[in-house]
Amino acid sequence: MVFQKRSDYGSCGYPIPVMPQVPKSARGKRSVRKKVEESQMCAFDLLAAVAGDLLLEKENFSILNNATETPCPASPKHTVKVESNMDKPVKPEPYDQGSCNKSAFVSEVLVQRPVSCQIKGQSNSPKATISEHASISMKNDGFSKDGFSKRSVDDGNNRDLRSSPGLVPWKCSSGKNFTGSAESSEAHKICTLEDPMELDVKPPLFVSSDSSVEAPLYSNRIACAVSSPKSRNAVVDRDDDENLFRCTHPSMMTYRASRLQRVGNRRIRKLLASRHWKAALTTSKAGELGNNDAESKLVRKMCYTRQRVQRSSFKRRKVFGGCSIPASKGVSSKEGIFSLGKGAFKTEVSDSCTTPRGANGQLSSRIGQKALCESGDFHVKFSIKSFKVPELLIEIPETATVGSLKRTVMETVTAFLEGGLHVGVLLQGKKVRDDNKTLLQAGISHGDKIDNLGFTLEPNLRQAPETLTGPEHPHLLLPCDTVEPQPLSRIPAITAPTSVSRPSAVEPILTSLGPESDHDSVHSPTSESVQDNPTATNSRALVPVPDMDVKALAVVPLCKSKRSELVQRRIRRPFTVSEVEALVQAVEKLGTGRWRDVKIRAFDHAKHRTYVDLKDKWKTLVHTAKISPHQRRGEPVPQELLDRVLSAHAYWSQQQAKLQMKTSPAEARLLL
DNA sequence: TTTAGGG
DNA sequence: CCCTAAA
Numbered sequence: 030m031v032f033q034k035r036s037d038y039g040s041c042g043y044p045i046p047v048m049p050q051v052p053k054s055a056r057g058k059r060s061v062r063k064k065v066e067e068s069q070m071c072a073f074d075l076l077a078a079v080a081g082d083l084l085l086e087k088e089n090f091s092i093l094n095n096a097t098e099t100p101c102p103a104s105p106k107h108t109v110k111v112e113s114n115m116d117k118p119v120k121p122e123p124y125d126q127g128s129c130n131k132s133a134f135v136s137e138v139l140v141q142r143p144v145s146c147q148i149k150g151q152s153n154s155p156k157a158t159i160s161e162h163a164s165i166s167m168k169n170d171g172f173s174k175d176g177f178s179k180r181s182v183d184d185g186n187n188r189d190l191r192s193s194p195g196l197v198p199w200k201c202s203s204g205k206n207f208t209g210s211a212e213s214s215e216a217h218k219i220c221t222l223e224d225p226m227e228l229d230v231k232p233p234l235f236v237s238s239d240s241s242v243e244a245p246l247y248s249n250r251i252a253c254a255v256s257s258p259k260s261r262n263a264v265v266d267r268d269d270d271e272n273l274f275r276c277t278h279p280s281m282m283t284y285r286a287s288r289l290q291r292v293g294n295r296r297i298r299k300l301l302a303s304r305h306w307k308a309a310l311t312t313s314k315a316g317e318l319g320n321n322d323a324e325s326k327l328v329r330k331m332c333y334t335r336q337r338v339q340r341s342s343f344k345r346r347k348v349f350g351g352c353s354i355p356a357s358k359g360v361s362s363k364e365g366i367f368s369l370g371k372g373a374f375k376t377e378v379s380d381s382c383t384t385p386r387g388a389n390g391q392l393s394s395r396i397g398q399k400a401l402c403e404s405g406d407f408h409v410k411f412s413i414k415s416f417k418v419p420e421l422l423i424e425i426p427e428t429a430t431v432g433s434l435k436r437t438v439m440e441t442v443t444a445f446l447e448g449g450l451h452v453g454v455l456l457q458g459k460k461v462r463d464d465n466k467t468l469l470q471a472g473i474s475h476g477d478k479i480d481n482l483g484f485t486l487e488p489n490l491r492q493a494p495e496t497l498t499g500p501e502h503p504h505l506l507l508p509c510d511t512v513e514p515q516p517l518s519r520i521p522a523i524t525a526p527t528s529v530s531r532p533s534a535v536e537p538i539l540t541s542l543g544p545e546s547d548h549d550s551v552h553s554p555t556s557e558s559v560q561d562n563p564t565a566t567n568s569r570a571l572v573p574v575p576d577m578d579v580k581a582l583a584v585v586p587l588c589k590s591k592r593s594e595l596v597q598r599r600i601r602r603p604f605t606v607s608e609v610e611a612l613v614q615a616v617e618k619l620g621t622g623r624w625r626d627v628k629i630r631a632f633d634h635a636k637h638r639t640y641v642d643l644k645d646k647w648k649t650l651v652h653t654a655k656i657s658p659h660q661r662r663g664e665p666v667p668q669e670l671l672d673r674v675l676s677a678h679a680y681w682s683q684q685q686a687k688l689q690m691k692t693s694p695a696e697a698r699l700l701l
Numbered sequence: 702t703t704t705a706g707g708g
Numbered sequence: 709c710c711c712t713a714a715a
Contacts, residue, residue: 599709625703640703645709648706 409468413484452484602637604646609666612643612650613673620681621647650674 425437454461454471461471604612615631624640624647632638653661654671 601709622704624705641705642709644703644705 409473454484599637603663606664606666606670608632608635608638609646609650609670612646613670613677616647616681617673617677620684621678622681622685647674647678651678654678 425434429437454473456472461473463471611631612627615627619626619630624644627643628638628640632643650666650671651674653666654675658665658668
């Protein structure tokens with residue numbers, strides 16, 4: 030299995046090649062997207078730990094002993110279970126196809142990290158290695174339990190972890206919007222600021238909660254909590270499937286990625302479009318071919334998934350009692366060293382990371398406030414319920430069986446994970462790039478914007494796992510990461526993906542095939558009959574691609590958009606000549622202004638073409654027809670078609686004018 | 702939901 | 709393609 034980055038797509042999912050010149054309108058958006066994307070290129074030792082769990086199954090990984098150790102090229106196989114996470118059936122939205130959930134999820138991960146731990150970086154000191162203080166709990170394990178020597182793993186039950194003694198609540202307020210709830214007041218009390226400027230936090234990390242675009246990583250409930258100061262400390266957990274937190278102890282919080290994050294904010298979604306990866310799969314076995322017509326119909330062509338920026342948002346959670354505020358161990362914010370008490374470590378705040386930002390006095394003060402905390406043992410607790418696996422492209426013969434498809438998906442995901450990926454941290458939708466910052470500095474504290482903390486699994490832009498041991502890809506690394514390998518790069522590369530999924534490997538990595546067309550085989554019984562197979566449920570979402578020419582299936586988790594959550598821009602699918610032909614023909618017949626009819630008439634089977642798309646295409650066609658050939662881009666449209674476009678456009682425009690003249694002569698005359 | 706247009 | 713005001 031080979032992964033290759035799609036060269037025909039930009040990092041945001043927009044095709045670059047055929048359209049060197051991005052439409053003006055798109056440019057702006059792209060820039061924004063890029064902005065977001067770029068900001069996501071970060072590594073985070075904490076997250077590395079998380080990812081480590083995702084990747085490690087049995088290897089003994091000794092990062093602790095050698096933080097800069099290069100990844101071991103040879104490693105055992107991994108089996109990652111791909112499973113549908115859909116708790117509820119979601120009706121595929123044509124228009125939204127590919128818009129969301131095109132990623133798989135993995136099971137919940139709980140991570141605890143001293144607030145002062147450093148975000149891994151170039152100048153990272155061994156003290157801040159992944160393993161040191163990250164307590165990780167894979168709720169639905171199957172992963173390595175001993176990947177990190179010091180890591181405490183509580184597999185199967187994150188509650189234990191939450192209440193484990195080593196986890197010290199962090200009590201400290203942050204944010205200017207902090208309002209005086211009892212808890213917050215108390216938090217203020219225990220905070221003192223010695224040197225606010227010592228802690229530097231990039232402005233973006235503190236964008237207003239109101240900025241939906243910039244802070245896409247929170248769900249509705251979180252947004253509510255943030256926007257409503259009073260509810261800040263209230264019980265806001267409304268998790269559908271779990272009732273883990275009921276208490277609102279401010280000292281410790283758990284963030285949990287919802288498995289079923291609904292992606293609703295298209296604006297955000299479009300910002301988060303990400304790279305595309307292709308997994309050429311040629312693993313179909315002979316015996317699996319041509320067995321079932323239905324299957325072959327089902328497995329039309331290729332499964333195409335985009336690697337997407339993880340859109341998981343983390344629900345703010347509260348932890349029950351049991352999380353008492355520990356006795357102060359003494360914290361010296363001045364020195365940038367926090368004594369975190371038992372099991373904690375000290376991390377120096379390097380000077381380079383503490384550049385005062387005059388323009389952000391506000392921010393500084395916020396952080397400063399946190400820095401004031403005199404009591405040590407502050408931990409930020411994360412509960413990562415699921416991770417989304419970046420989008421993948423899967424190619425499989427249509428004669429392959431569903432079973433082989435499942436395996437293929439499995440292998441793809443597995444290979445992807447094995448191929449090396451790293452975790453990104455997003456706060457308020459902004460990537461936390463500085464790995465050297467402490468959580469505190471980055472604004473990841475228990476009290477503030479952490480509500481909008483997000484994690485992403487990002488593939489290393491390596492073509493093959495072998496490259497794991499090689500130098501990091503510059504563009505994937507932060508400036509400060511160029512020296513030290515990505516946290517996850519230490520994870521041994523697996524070159525031989527398992528061919529059989531193991532149900533217990535890992536819970537929910539949801540990878541489903543998105544609605545790309547309306548083929549009736551979407552809900553093939555076949556897929557339902559294999560419920561025991563985690564990947565089986567995915568098949569429900571599997572749908573063949575329209576005959577037209579689409580050759581890929583989107584592998585997407587099915588989740589409907591939900592406001593305030595991350596959304597994904599649809600993949601761009603340039604119209605082919607045949608499609609244009611069909612469009613022109615339909616418009617000639619029906620005229621403009623009846624796009625729904627046009628859609629039904631000529632693109633009824635192409636789910637990914639909405640009437641809006643057709644309308645847009647016509648618009649561009651008309652424009653294309655008017656400009657000189659050399660100005661045109663993309664797949665050249667036969668002049669003959671363009672001529673028809675112009676004539677049809679002229680004709681129907683005229684008709685429309687006439688119609689208007691009839692219906693409202695007066696107005697029409699006024700216009701003339 | 703569709704249209705129509707600007708982005 | 710996205711976003712939306714209008715219808």
